[in-house]
Amino acid sequence: MDSEIIDHQLLSSLKTGFLDRAILSDKEFQPELLVNERSTGKKILSVIIKELLNCQAFWFSVAFATKGGVATLIETLKNLEAKGVPGQVLVSQYQNFTEPEALKMLLKFSNVGLRMMTRGNFHAKGYMFKTAFGRNLIVGSSNLTDNALCSNKEWNLKISALAESEIMFQSHAEFEKEYQEAVEVDTDFINQYVSIYNETRYSSRYILPISEPTALYTVRQPQVQPNQMQKQALKNLESLRNQ
Amino acid sequence: MDSEIIDHQLLSSLKTGFLDRAILSDKEFQPELLVNERSTGKKILSVIIKELLNCQAFWFSVAFATKGGVATLIETLKNLEAKGVPGQVLVSQYQNFTEPEALKMLLKFSNVGLRMMTRGNFHAKGYMFKTAFGRNLIVGSSNLTDNALCSNKEWNLKISALAESEIMFQSHAEFEKEYQEAVEVDTDFINQYVSIYNETRYSSRYILPISEPTALYTVRQPQVQPNQMQKQALKNLESLRNQ
The missing domain is CATH 4.10.910 (30s ribosomal protein s13; domain 2)
Structure with a gap:
């Protein structure tokens, strides 16, 4: 056009x-306010997929990515890989919440650059797309998780603008600055992160975090079954609580 | 004008x-991308305070509010109360993370309506202001916490528009819908919530959450010192871990 x-x-x-x-x-x-709406079946995910399928390049900057979140986009990302559409994904180590499995899934894509911000309580959520006319930008509360993209009550603001606009200049500059500060994710990095991730899960489940740094949201509560030894430990703690 | x-x-x-x-x-x-920037001392808080001081009414919709977050706005809110500027604040019970103390502080303001969304994984963060010309809207990742407004790496998109614009129509309708679904916060409500809040803090610290519903971010890790009995329990768990 x-x-x-x-x-x-x-x-x-x-x-x-x-x-x-x-x-x-x-x-x-x-401009549009993107929300998940159970009654109408409206999902933020549908907009992200549509934007990905129409874009010439994309940039994601999300604090948290989960296996389930990446899974919702996997077919779309394969399509982009086949078309050679490049993307950059910046995730965060904040709270050690991002799942190693999510990193492994993203790392497989030859068209996707993947970095992790390892400091600074990185909590941002932004999705940028280069289109035939300019740029689309989504900023809000949705992380790259299936709940955030499909069911949680989230607010995301979507705007369209030309590449040379003030808002896209600011957003690209900010993304670029943060991406440069972040660490490139490769197999070695993931292996190291797996240890930290497991340690965080493990210690947050089983022992009292005494000298953790101030942490605002922290790790998720896993749905796991305790083994016999853990059951006994829980029972002991329970009786301590009731004393 | x-x-x-x-x-x-x-x-x-x-x-x-x-x-x-x-x-x-x-x-x-x-439009502007609002971030906290240590190097220049730029804070999202400064924009929120400026907007509050210039507004004729305001609407906040935030998943999490902490005592420290409300404290950063307390003088400004007193100023608005004295001027009779009305506000509505919608917070969420998601993860039982919002601090009862934050609710108590907000409840004291005669000009502020306060409600809590008690269901639906409410994770939104939006700040709306009525100005002399129209509306300002901030949507992004910043909750009403001191870290989110002052130091975390956050992304928030600020836009200005007339009241009769499409984006303000959508945002007001969404806020109003969610505010109607939420529970009015009063002293009785806070007393009930204190129990739930303390129980969540307690159980997440000391016992393994076995059958919790899927929880994405969960509660914060408190910086507390264990007592003698807890120290012994920790020691026991530690030896179990090392077996």
Whole structure:
């Protein structure tokens, strides 16, 4: 499409989105609040998949990634790999919550650069896409987990803008800065991380964290069954609690 | 200011923000990516305080609120109370992470409506302000905690729009729907919640959560010292681990 037509369409959508919703314009370029809605079956995941399938490049910056979260995108990512569409994914070591399995799944894609921010309480969630006309950006509360993309009550703001716009300049600069600060994920890195991850899971489940640094959200509560020895330890703790 | 002048200014800012950053316009109405930046001392908190001081009404929708988070806004909220500026704050019971003390602090303000979403894994973070010209909206990863507003690496997208715009229509409708679904917080409610909160803290610290519902982020790791009895229990667990 001619770039003047695009500019005109985008401007119309901005007017609807930011000035007056009575103005008719292309919904595709309008800003939107993305939520998961059980009653209508609306999912943030559907928007992410649609954006991925339409994009020429993508950048994800998410604090937490889980196996289940990556699994929801796996077929789409295969499609992008086949088309040679490049992506960069920045995840965080914050709380050691990101699952090693999620890293392993992402590492397999030849078209995806993968880095982990190992410091600074990295809690951001942003999804950026290069499209035929410019950029789409989603910023909000959804991590790369199946619950966040499909069922949790989340708020994400989606906007469309040209590549040379102020907001896309800011967002790209911020992503690039953070990506440069992060550590490249490879098999060696994952092996090291597995130990830290398991240690965090293990210690947070079985022993009292006495001198942990201030931690705001921390690790998830795993749904595991205790073995006989653990059952006995739990029983002992339970009687201590009741004393 | 004349509404036509406002419309014109806002439109210019939208052009800078979404089309071409070379266009000169009022920075106040431009979209912005809000982050905490140690090197420059930039804090998301400063923007929230500025918005509160300039607003005619506000709506917060945050998964987690802590005592420290509310404390960062306490003087500003007192100022708004004195001016009679109304606000609605929606927090979540998700993970029982919101601190009862934060609720107690907010409940004291006669100008603030306070509700808690008690179901649905409510993980949203949104801050809306009514201004002299229209609305400002901040959506992103920052909860109402001091770390999220001052030091964590967070991404929040701030936009300005008129009240009758599509994005403000969507955001207000979503907030209103969620606020209606939530439970009004009063002293009785807080007393009940204190028990649940303490129980969650207690059980997550000392015993293995065997049949907890799937929990993504869970409770924080408190910095507490074990007593003698707990020390012994820890020692026992430690030897079990090493067997």
